[in-house]
Amino acid sequence: VRVDLLILCHRLCAQLKREGIETVTSAEIGEHLGVSAAKVRRDLCALGKLGTRGHGYRIGELERLLGDVLGKKRPWRVVLVGAGNLGTALLTHGGFRRRGFRFAAVFDCDPGKVGRKLGGLVVQDVSQVPTVLPALNAEIGVVAVPSTAASETARLLVQNGVWAILNMAPVILSLEGAAVINVDLAVELEKLCYHLTAAKTEKH
Amino acid sequence: VRVDLLILCHRLCAQLKREGIETVTSAEIGEHLGVSAAKVRRDLCALGKLGTRGHGYRIGELERLLGDVLGKKRPWRVVLVGAGNLGTALLTHGGFRRRGFRFAAVFDCDPGKVGRKLGGLVVQDVSQVPTVLPALNAEIGVVAVPSTAASETARLLVQNGVWAILNMAPVILSLEGAAVINVDLAVELEKLCYHLTAAKTEKH
DNA sequence: AACTGTGAAGACTTTCACAGCA
């Protein structure tokens, strides 16, 4: 994939800038990110000429350009459905705010959770979504509900103005009119199992 | 990627079997999983001939074969480091046990968490890892600690017998001698941002 | 008739290697 590299590169720029470094070569970027220097150059070059031959890339400039491409000009508004452990983890994880995401609302259908405060927001009943969401103009919805409810939840969000869905439930969402990314932790664990068994049977 | 499809296919088989269905075609699998029928056939065929022409795949057979390839013969032992919200979410999520994963231990370095019970396990201090881990023979380690501690934590796990790492912290781990998969939720959110901005600027 | 397995074509990605600029 290509976007991943740009995102990691953008993050690396921020880190290097904090360390006071002003210039970086494709080889160094590759080293940090675990990819080849050629790949780094190809992907950066696709955004236009931005390095100086002989000296590498100027970090400030690179960061700014990557920020533009990745849509980092303004904070994105995110709504969360599902205030379980996973939802709470996302909400209270400071890293998102630092990276330009603002949680605008949290919903859950458990009456025991509705009304509680969580990461500075009051959990609202999921039935309030059609009332509350349109005014928030949130671009991104995070679905952190049980898999049985995921599909319905995603549809509800899209119907109420969300343009993109991050789905944490282990189901394939097929939605019209929204970008969807699935993060399925069980699948990731199973990938590791595959690697382990493949490595073992390879030995003989 | 290729393994993802096999994993999802395996999961789909289990689901269809529960529904009492005995046979499935590549087109149906593709429909459920959101990929083309040709791709399904290619990937399944790479495991050996297992469909019957004219009738599709027998689900029981397919599930068994995929299970073998993916290493589902026995439960895998998983240890978790980091008993925050994210760690707790993983630990208490019933889906993992059902998919063949068994959590063998939980560690954290926060004295306020050590000693508490979590998902049937007592949280142990992370300094106990070298004492406790070798006897557990755990294959997989999940790193759900803050990014500053992730690299060190992963190394500690690998030194004590873990073969594979699922890293939830937003850093690139470079480790010798272990398979690593990174799940970085901030990166996933940023991918969505990119899609959104790309779609917007594309309109004109 | 229905659907798999698979060559062949096409699309895309990665790597190599080096001309050209600072």
Add this chain to the structure above:
DNA sequence: TGCTGTGAAAGTCTTCACAGTT
């Protein structure tokens, strides 16, 4: 000199299309 930007080659993944089997 040192490093970028980029053709060209090599490699990988996807799709097409159909022969072959049940």
